Amino acid sequence: xxxxxxxxxxxxxxxxxxxxxxxxxxxxxxxxxxxxxxxxxxxxxxxxxxxxxxxxxxxxxxxxxxxxxxxxxxxxxxxxxxxxxxxxxxxxxxxxxxxxxxx
Amino acid sequence: xxxxxxxxxxxxxxxxxxxxxxxxxxxxxxxxxxxxxxxxxxxxxxxxxxxxxxxxxxxxxxxxxxxxxxxxxxxxxxxxxxxxxxxxxxxxxxxxxxxxxxxxxxxxxxxxxxxxxxxxxxxxxxxxxxxxxxxxxxxxxxxxxxxxxxxxxxxxxxxxxxxxxxxxxxxxxxxxxxxxxxxxxxxxxxxxxxxxxxxxxxxxxxxxxxxxxxxxxxxxxxxxxxxxxxxxxxxxxxxxxxxxxxxxxxxxxxxxxxxxxxxxxxxxxxxxxxxxxxxxxxxxxxxxxxxxxxxxxxxxxxxxxxxxxxxxxxxxxxxxxxxxxxxxxxxxxxxxxxxxxxxxxxxxxxxxxxxxxxxxxxxxxxxxxxxxxxxxxxxxxxxxxxxxxxxxxxxxxxxxxxxxxxxxxxxxxxxxxxxxxxxxxxxxxxxxxxxxxxxxxxxxxxxxxxxxxxxxxxxxxxxxxxxxxxxxxxxxxxxxxxxxxxxx
Numbered sequence: 384x385x386x387x388x389x390x391x392x393x394x395x396x397x398x399x400x401x402x403x404x405x406x407x408x409x410x411x412x413x414x415x416x417x418x419x420x421x422x423x424x425x426x427x428x429x430x431x432x433x434x435x436x437x438x439x440x441x442x443x444x445x446x447x448x449x450x451x452x453x454x455x456x457x458x459x460x461x462x463x464x465x466x467x468x469x470x471x472x473x474x475x476x477x478x479x480x481x482x483x484x485x486x
Numbered sequence: 487x488x489x490x491x492x493x494x495x496x497x498x499x500x501x502x503x504x505x506x507x508x509x510x511x512x513x514x515x516x517x518x519x520x521x522x523x524x525x526x527x528x529x530x531x532x533x534x535x536x537x538x539x540x541x542x543x544x545x546x547x548x549x550x551x552x553x554x555x556x557x558x559x560x561x562x563x564x565x566x567x568x569x570x571x572x573x574x575x576x577x578x579x580x581x582x583x584x585x586x587x588x589x590x591x592x593x594x595x596x597x598x599x600x601x602x603x604x605x606x607x608x609x610x611x612x613x614x615x616x617x618x619x620x621x622x623x624x625x626x627x628x629x630x631x632x633x634x635x636x637x638x639x640x641x642x643x644x645x646x647x648x649x650x651x652x653x654x655x656x657x658x659x660x661x662x663x664x665x666x667x668x669x670x671x672x673x674x675x676x677x678x679x680x681x682x683x684x685x686x687x688x689x690x691x692x693x694x695x696x697x698x699x700x701x702x703x704x705x706x707x708x709x710x711x712x713x714x715x716x717x718x719x720x721x722x723x724x725x726x727x728x729x730x731x732x733x734x735x736x737x738x739x740x741x742x743x744x745x746x747x748x749x750x751x752x753x754x755x756x757x758x759x760x761x762x763x764x765x766x767x768x769x770x771x772x773x774x775x776x777x778x779x780x781x782x783x784x785x786x787x788x789x790x791x792x793x794x795x796x797x798x799x800x801x802x803x804x805x806x807x808x809x810x811x812x813x814x815x816x817x818x819x820x821x822x823x824x825x826x827x828x829x830x831x832x833x834x835x836x837x838x839x840x841x842x843x844x845x846x847x848x849x850x851x852x853x854x855x856x857x858x859x860x861x862x863x864x865x866x867x868x869x870x871x872x873x874x875x876x877x878x879x880x881x882x883x884x885x886x887x888x889x890x891x892x893x894x895x896x897x898x899x900x901x902x903x904x905x906x907x908x909x910x911x912x913x914x915x916x917x918x919x920x921x922x923x924x925x926x927x928x929x930x931x932x933x934x935x936x937x938x939x940x941x942x943x944x945x946x947x948x949x950x951x952x953x954x955x956x957x958x959x960x961x962x963x964x965x966x967x968x969x970x971x972x973x974x
Contacts (some may be wrong), residue, residue, distance in 0.1 A: 388848070390846075391845065394923070396844045396847050396851070397840075397844055398833075399847050399851070400802060400829045400840075400843045400844055400847040401809075401824075401828050401831050402827070402828065402831055402832050402835070402840055402844065403828050403832040404832075404841065409898075412840070412841060412844065415841060415902050415903075416844060416845060417904060418847070418902075418903050419794065419845060419902065419906070420785045420845075420848070421649045422790070422791050422794075422903065422906070423795055423849070423858055423862075424791075424793070425787075425788065425791055426788050426792060426795075426861055426862060426865055427857075427861075427863075429785070429788055429861075429865055429868070431861060431864035431865065431868070434864040434867050434868060435864070435867055436860055436863030436864045436866070436867060437707075437863055437864075437866040437867045437870060438693060438863055439693050439723070440679045440680075440693060440870070440917075440918065440919030441679060441680050441723035442680055442725050442726070442727065442800045442944070443680065443722060443723055443725060443726065446722040448719065456586075457586050459811075460586040461586060461733065464583065464584065464585075464586065464812070464813040465811070465812050465813060465899075466810065466811075466813075466814070466815075466816035467816065468625065473811060473812060475811060475823055475951075476820050476821070476822055476823055476825070476826050477822055477823070478822060478823045478824075479822060480821045480822040480825070481508075
């Protein structure tokens, strides 16, 4: 097996992406991502000296509009789509773990 | 209603002449779906009550004889948000998501009095080419229900191919309209980037995504693109270019049209039957007075890696919004805020989505940014230049849509590399932002549909439609229908 990316690197990437992988899944994804990154590396051999990158293919350069708020008056409807709300706010867990078994 | 024998025009005539009411047509569409969908599984949600109410209202106010879409039932891919109708993008993350607004495309179709009958299945967040990555169900190919319908717009293509609806909306980031259209023997158009508003489309690769129609005839497709095109102030990448009537020149002679076949698109991985279908198409076009020559798009082999780097990077960024806070799925029993993000995303996303998020996070990370993301964006420029050079010589590019016809359910899904390579013929068009359409090109030796792809200059969908219409009229391949389905 080639090694374009290590298990540790995949674990690090998963952490950055806020994904948790158990050991089986980590092995599974490492093998696949290793293959895919190997395929990515084929672009190495292309000479791109002085070639500008393309990040967008839109034909619209700048789209201007008046800086006016567009109020849809859907505050309650938006709150209704949130998983948990309280007193007109979206409720989230505490930022610091209070259960005692955290870091 | 036997949609295999109808077109949007013929249905319109029946509605105007009161041979059928909009309510009856809508009811019969749901009967088609009730009868066929247990076998095909194209739909995730049906919009029965609202659809029938709208049809009744239309019958009361009268069908507009000047609006060919008045009262026509259509299906919508489940990554376009629909106000009041569950929109999941086939992800557990959005299993119960009920949008508070509708996508511009949905609003435009609604304003033209089409009837939205329901939402179609897809690969989760449009990532995949078989619709097997749906969190909810596996859609079957109506031509052979042991085979995949393609994807990611597999539900939309299968619904049209099975005669459940006359037209459906799909999205195409790397081939997600054209490939399922080819696999199901129907017509699928990916318009020029910017032709159709992406507002309200659940974002995957924002510089690549486009919305387009899937239909059984070229003309129906042009009618649908007329309906959904145009500048939208909510999507700042939508184009202010004038939208022509795409049906206007369908019948125009294609004599003198210059067509190029890229040699790189007929590589050895392409099945013999499909290569032959392209050669046959070239012969048809020559008979009709067009010229066909071999051209070269030399950077084609780098399109797959460049695409998967760019698309995954954009996906990893776009999908950061799914964090369990404001809408969608939220994991239970999280210990703290960070734990909530991690648990929600780990439980809410399927494997393919996780894979792409990780690939994107990897190629955007500071130590790899130049070697992967920036390099891929430079290769994107080279691919665009290849097409620009080609279009100095030819008006239109002819190519296969897919390397093979539809494969068996479960065959490829465990091997992402094979899946990614299957997109090699469709994704260069997304990198370059060009319009391209897949048109039925007959059946292979196993009786499965093949498609040819017509690629046009930016904003020249009209020439694609013209050439597609000429091919369809000559070959009548669109009249092949699956043995099962609808009222056959």
